[in-house]
Amino acid sequence: MCKCTTVNSNDPKGNWQLTITTITVQFFTHLYIFMMNMKGPCCEVVVLFCAGNIIGSGIFISPKGVLEHAGSxxxxxxxxxxxxxxxxxxxxCYAELGVTIPKSGGDYSYVTEIFGGLxxxxxxWSAVWIMYPTTLAxxxxxxxxxxxxxxxxxxxxPYIATRLLSTICILLLTWVNCSSVRWATRIQDFFTIGKLLxxxxxxxxxxxxxxxxxxxxxxxxxxxxxxRDPSVGQIALAFLQASFAFSGWNFLNYVTEEVxxxxxxxxxxxxxxxxxxTLVYTLTNIAYFSSMTPEELLASNAVAVTFGEKLLxxxxxxxxxxxxxxxxxxxxxxxxxxSRLCFSGAREGHLPYLLAMxxxxxxxxxxxxxxxxTATIVILCIGETHNLINYVSFINYLSYGVTIAGLLFYRWKKPKLVRPIKVxxxxxxxxxxxxxxxxxxSLYSEPVVCGMGLVIMLTGVPIYFIGVHWADKPPNILCIFISPSCSL
Known part of the structure; x- marks a missing residue:
């Protein structure tokens, strides 16, 4: 015989249950209706590609950092x-850029088209030497x-144990990617199930x-x-921590020509x-706090493991x-x-030609x-997880801002250009x-961490003028590693 329960609207617990259930059901109902009314072919694939690239391991990393800096x-x-x-x-903004400058390659292609080669x-330079290796670390x-x-x-x-295991993992997957594209893609398909589960x-x-x-x-x-009493600087760092989990929202622009x-x-x-x-991430954090106090979450080095130990x-x-x-x-x-970004940059003559082989x-x-x-292993040995997140998120946001500023500049520079999407x-x-x-x-609160990223990005200026802009370099065997146009 079934036992049924009802939710009492006067009961605060009932209100919580009713609110969460109603919001969730209504959201997914409207989402389903909206997708069913779409006429554009392959839209479902585009949605899954975009969401799949955003949802990743960041949601298991960032909650601790967000809570630490947000303060409550x-x-x-x-x-x-x-x-x-x-x-x-x-x-x-990226959608407008994607259809106005229909080139795959995302930020790199748009900024090069709008502001020039430097x-x-x-x-x-910052993506190859900072963003990707730091994210990997x-x-x-x-x-x-x-x-x-x-x-x-x-x-x-132990510190040594985590670094050693991380290095072994990086080396193993590097070997797989060097050995076979098929195996690399099969690993990606199979292990995607893990994050969803x-x-x-x-x-x-x-x-x-x-x-x-x-x-x-x-x-x-x-x-x-x-x-603790929140400050504007700490709130900015909380947003940087959250932005690490949301990174990947611009990946759709890397395949604009194929959409x-x-x-x-x-x-x-x-x-x-x-x-x-956003709903998935918010519900995940709500779920964490349904069984963990803020102190327990901040003390945990692996939030999802602590969550599982308490409830499963x-x-x-x-x-x-x-x-x-x-x-x-x-x-x-x-x-x-x-590795493909390195390859593309080298093929365009913006990175050592060796990387195009x-x-x-x-x-x-x-x-x-x-x-x-190699770059990832070096960063592994010198950084701590949450500092590294601030480090890479600062550079990410810097790149995003420059790209979106390019949108405004491009409207001023070419006002009559046809823009299929115009925000x-x-x-x-x-x-x-x-x-x-x-x-x-963020720079004010973490001047060393954020400043280092800015300095490393600016080191690319002399490299550009020597390796790319300087066309009549003297014959030298080292030129093989600088530009494809060099001859002995």
Whole structure:
């Protein structure tokens, strides 16, 4: 005989259950209706591509950093929601650029077209030597932390152990990517399941906890109790931490030429995928707080593992395995794409020509892969996870801001150019205002971490003028490694 329960609208627990259930059901109902009414071919593929590139291992890394800098549970959730909104503004600007400058390659192609070779080279330089290796280092450290944490339940895994395991993982996947493109893509397809399994499990278990009334940390009077007095600088760093989880929203512009009816499908993909990812991330954080106090989350070195140990009992081993699968696949994906960016830059003459070479039999860019692997291992040995996130997020936002500023400059430079998508001027201006405030206060709060990234980016200026702009270089055997135009 079935037992039924009803939700009492006068009961605060019932209100919480009713609110969360109603919002979730209504969102997915409207999402389904919206997608079913779409006429553009391949739109579902575009949506899945965009959302799939955003959702990754960052959601298992950033919650601790966001809470630490935001200072309270409630404000950290606001940061996650606003972070998604900022990504939506940036994505709309990139959609205009994508159909106005129909070249695959994203930021690098747009900035080179608008501002010229130097600015494009600096973006490429920072991506190759800072953004991709640092992101790889963060994901590799997360992989090792989640694998080792169950063996060290009452303390942090040893420093040497995490670095050694991370290095082994990077070396293994570099070897796979050097050996076979097919194996690299098969690994990516298989390990994508890990991140989906982990997130679905966390959200479902969290919603069950809330339905049972376990949401003390989420009640307004508790959620906005600040662990420390917040400052504008700390809030900026909280947004940088969240932006690491949202990174990938611009990946759709790397394949603009391959999108069917981009004028229709690019905006539609943004309208669906960004809110969907924001909802998933917000629900994941709500699920964390349904079973963990802010102090427990900040003390945890592997948030999802701690969550699993508290709620899954004998099945808690599922969580570290799922996250390890997710991060392993993330490392493989970033190795694959970063090596191709090196290869493309070298082929255009913006990076050493050696990096444009591929293996004759395997058709893999082995020199580019080895450079990415080496740079990642170096960063692994000198950085700590959350500092590295601030480091790479600062450079990411700097690149995004320069690209979106290029949109405004391009409108002034070529006002009569046909733009199939033309966003309201308030969209790029709003993004750039937020961008300037965020980067300014981040640089003020973490001058060493953010300043180092800026300095490394600017080191590309002399490299550009010597290696790329200087056409009549003297004959030298080293020119082979600088430019394809050199001759002995």
């Amino acid at each position: 549970v409630g404000f950290s959730l606001i940061v996650w929601v606003l972070g998604g909104g900022i990504c939506a503004l940036g994505s709309l 600015v494009g080279f600096l973006l490429l 963060v994901i590799a450290l997360t992989f090792s932390n989640y694998v080792l944490q169950p063996a060290f339940p009452n303390c942090l895994p 982990a997130l679905v499990l966390i959200i479902v278990v969290g919603m069950v906890q809330i339905s049972k009334g376990h949401y003390d940390a989420l009640e307004p009077q508790t959620a906005f109790e600040f662990i 069917v009816e981009p004028r229709k499908n690019l905006p539609r993909a943004i309208y669906i995928s960004i809110p969907l990812v 009992g004998m099945f808690s081993w599922v969580m570290p395995i799922s996250v390890a699968l997710s991060t392993f696949g993330g490392i493989n994906g970033y190795l694959f794409t970063s 591929i293996h004759l039999k395997n058709c893999t860019p082995i020199p580019a892969l080895l450079v990415c692997c 309201n001027l308030l969209v790029p201006i709003s993004y750039l205002v937020f961008w300037a405030v965020l980067l300014g206060f």
